[in-house]
Amino acid sequence: MAEQIAPPGPPGPPGSDRVDDSTGAGPDARATGAPGADPSGTTMSDVPKRDAEVVRDALGVGIAVGLSGFAFGVTSAGAGLTLLQTCALSLLVFTGASQFALVGALAAGGNPYTAAAGAFFLGVRNAFYGLRLSQLLALPRAVRPFAAQWVIDETTAVTLPQPTRRAARIGFTVTGLTLYVLWNLTTLVGALGAEALGDTNAWGLDAASPAVFLALLAPMLKSTTERVTAALAVLLALGLLPVLPAGLPVLLSALAAPVVLFLMGRRRSGATVVTQDEERRR
Numbered sequence: 001m002a003e004q005i006a007p008p009g010p011p012g013p014p015g016s017d018r019v020d021d022s023t024g025a026g027p028d029a030r031a032t033g034a035p036g037a038d039p040s041g042t043t044m045s046d047v048p049k050r051d052a053e054v055v056r057d058a059l060g061v062g063i064a065v066g067l068s069g070f071a072f073g074v075t076s077a078g079a080g081l082t083l084l085q086t087c088a089l090s091l092l093v094f095t096g097a098s099q100f101a102l103v104g105a106l107a108a109g110g111n112p113y114t115a116a117a118g119a120f121f122l123g124v125r126n127a128f129y130g131l132r133l134s135q136l137l138a139l140p141r142a143v144r145p146f147a148a149q150w151v152i153d154e155t156t157a158v159t160l161p162q163p164t165r166r167a168a169r170i171g172f173t174v175t176g177l178t179l180y181v182l183w184n185l186t187t188l189v190g191a192l193g194a195e196a197l198g199d200t201n202a203w204g205l206d207a208a209s210p211a212v213f214l215a216l217l218a219p220m221l222k223s224t225t226e227r228v229t230a231a232l233a234v235l236l237a238l239g240l241l242p243v244l245p246a247g248l249p250v251l252l253s254a255l256a257a258p259v260v261l262f263l264m265g266r267r268r269s270g271a272t273v274v275t276q277d278e279e280r281r282r
Contacts, residue, residue, distance in 0.1 A: 054167045058158050058174035065154050066182025072099055073190020079107035083191050090187040095152050098123040110245050121251050129156040136168050150176030232256035
């Protein structure tokens with residue numbers, strides 16, 4: 001995973017503050033001739049330390065979330081899926097929230113097509129993650145189809161805060177690899193051990209993945225708009241849960257985002273009009 005130190009590449013676009021991905025040196029360092037320095041004062045001697053911190057954080061997320069694959073294996077087996085079907089979902093779909101949504105809807109007696117549609121639309125969010133990560137990681141074309149399998153909530157949460165492309169690539173790779181291997185291994189163990197646990201609903205293991213997801217999401221809700229959107233989505237899902245078939249409340253909770261954006265836009269437009277009126281009166 002370590003990268004060879006190569007000569008500095010071409011400078012980034014005007015105004016870019018991202019560091020050169022091969023050397024870790026920022027544009028100011030190339031301009032001033034200070035080898036390995038960037039605007040924040042980081043030198044080449046700090047790169048191994050910074051890489052180690054990224055690896056540590058990525059392993060922490062990968063191991064913590066990967067172990068919850070056991071809960072999915074147990075829940076899936078309890079919903080009536082075979083061992084092959086359960087393992088295929090983790091190997092090929094590999095997006096925990098969608099997997100839990102599918103087996104949860106099936107366990108609740110939902111229509112298989114509705115359950116599959118709910119899982120599909122819930123997984124569409126990964127496509128939007130990919131749009132952002134593709135620019136940030138700038139991976140070779142040959143690698144992108146394989147990397148796309150690892151574009152999920154956890155890899156995105158670890159990758160986006162990284163200050164350099166090198167750190168982002170390390171965070172994405174370590175998180176994705178650790179999580180993929182552990183998730184699939186624990187899915188297998190959970191599916192095989194479901195019979196020994198007896199009534200899987202009594203253990204409440206289906207809540208493990210949503211709890212982990214919320215733990216990762218909460219620190220990212222920094223603005224008022226993000227918090228209001230998340231709260232409205234929760235209210236929509238909980239309110240519609242008793243009246244709609246399983247799987248649909250999750251889909252409709254996505255309406256929270258356009259509703260909040262529309263209301264915020266109206267509010268800003270109104271504030272602008274008021275400000276302009278006050279300036280005219282002066």
